[in-house]
Amino acid sequence: MAEKPKLKVSFHDFTSCEGCQLQFLNCEDELLDILGHVEIVQFREAIDDKSDEYDIAFIEGAFTRESDRARLEHIRKCAKVVIAFGACACTGGLNVLKNYRGVKEAMRTVYGDQADWYETSVALPVEAAIKVDYKIHGCPVPKQEILEVVKSVVAGRTPRIPDYPVCVECKLKENACLFHKGQYCLGPIARAGCGAWCPSYGGRCYACRGLISDPNNNAAKDVLEEFGLTVEDIMQEFRLFNGVYDVAQPPDNAHVKSC
Numbered sequence: 001m002a003e004k005p006k007l008k009v010s011f012h013d014f015t016s017c018e019g020c021q022l023q024f025l026n027c028e029d030e031l032l033d034i035l036g037h038v039e040i041v042q043f044r045e046a047i048d049d050k051s052d053e054y055d056i057a058f059i060e061g062a063f064t065r066e067s068d069r070a071r072l073e074h075i076r077k078c079a080k081v082v083i084a085f086g087a088c089a090c091t092g093g094l095n096v097l098k099n100y101r102g103v104k105e106a107m108r109t110v111y112g113d114q115a116d117w118y119e120t121s122v123a124l125p126v127e128a129a130i131k132v133d134y135k136i137h138g139c140p141v142p143k144q145e146i147l148e149v150v151k152s153v154v155a156g157r158t159p160r161i162p163d164y165p166v167c168v169e170c171k172l173k174e175n176a177c178l179f180h181k182g183q184y185c186l187g188p189i190a191r192a193g194c195g196a197w198c199p200s201y202g203g204r205c206y207a208c209r210g211l212i213s214d215p216n217n218n219a220a221k222d223v224l225e226e227f228g229l230t231v232e233d234i235m236q237e238f239r240l241f242n243g244v245y246d247v248a249q250p251p252d253n254a255h256v257k258s259c
């Protein structure tokens with residue numbers, strides 16, 4: 001029987017640090033496995049080819065310029081499956097912080113009297129411009145989830161993305177809880193899948209993988225109360241990666257929607 005042709009994959013970057021694309025290239029152990037399933041036809045960081053014939057498009061970076069809309073729509077037209085790749089693409093990521101400051105002021109701070117030379121607008125997730133089929137969350141994306149999504153799409157099944165809190169992974173690792181050390185942590189409402197990276201190395205969780213779809217707000221509030229903290233205390237941390245969902249104080253003109 002003839003072998004099934006490999007699905008063609010492309011990578012595209014918008015406003016980002018390109019760390020998630022690097023994370024893909026860092027998958028040394030998994031790369032051979034991935035390339036057994038797909039053929040990469042466009043990936044600026046790795047190959048010179050630039051074909052528009054692809055089945056799966058990975059989009060890294062936030063949508064921050066109106067002039068990027070046409071490129072995003074073109075990618076959507078070419079690809080059967082579009083994957084938002086990393087926090088910048090999934091939630092706008094750190095880029096959304098400029099929305100709170102006000103785009104004009106942010107531009108003046110960065111570019112001074114040359115601010116008018118550059119185009120920018122509020123930072124938004126990719127799905128503010130086009131339909132997205134799957135999201136790989138994280139800053140950067142976890143390697144094992146890249147593999148899970150690629151294999152699932154190739155097999156025609158829905159990827160298994162964790163929808164439970166980081167605390168579950170943290171407890172399994174038997175880490176001492178940061179709340180007991182007087183620190184804030186968004187683990188109770190953040191999406192797991194990173195293996196509780198940050199708390200495992202003594203850092204706080206900032207929910208770079210977004211929020212679980214049904215965060216148990218009351219339980220989170222109970223935890224805060226137990227340690228003498230309020231929701232307001234942790235809003236600054238929350239906005240770092242999830243400001244676009246802050247319905248209490250939405251950023252400038254942003255499309256606030258749930259993920």
Ligand code: SF4
Binds near residue numbers: 017021138141
């Ligand atoms: S999600 Fe983080 S690592 Fe990935 S491109 Fe954005 S800033 Fe870089």
Ligand code: SF4
Binds near residue numbers: 171179186199
């Ligand atoms: S350190 Fe953070 S992630 Fe770990 S158990 Fe405590 S709140 Fe949850």
Ligand code: SF4
Binds near residue numbers: 196206
């Ligand atoms: S622990 Fe939190 S901030 Fe750290 S990688 Fe996981 S989800 Fe992201």
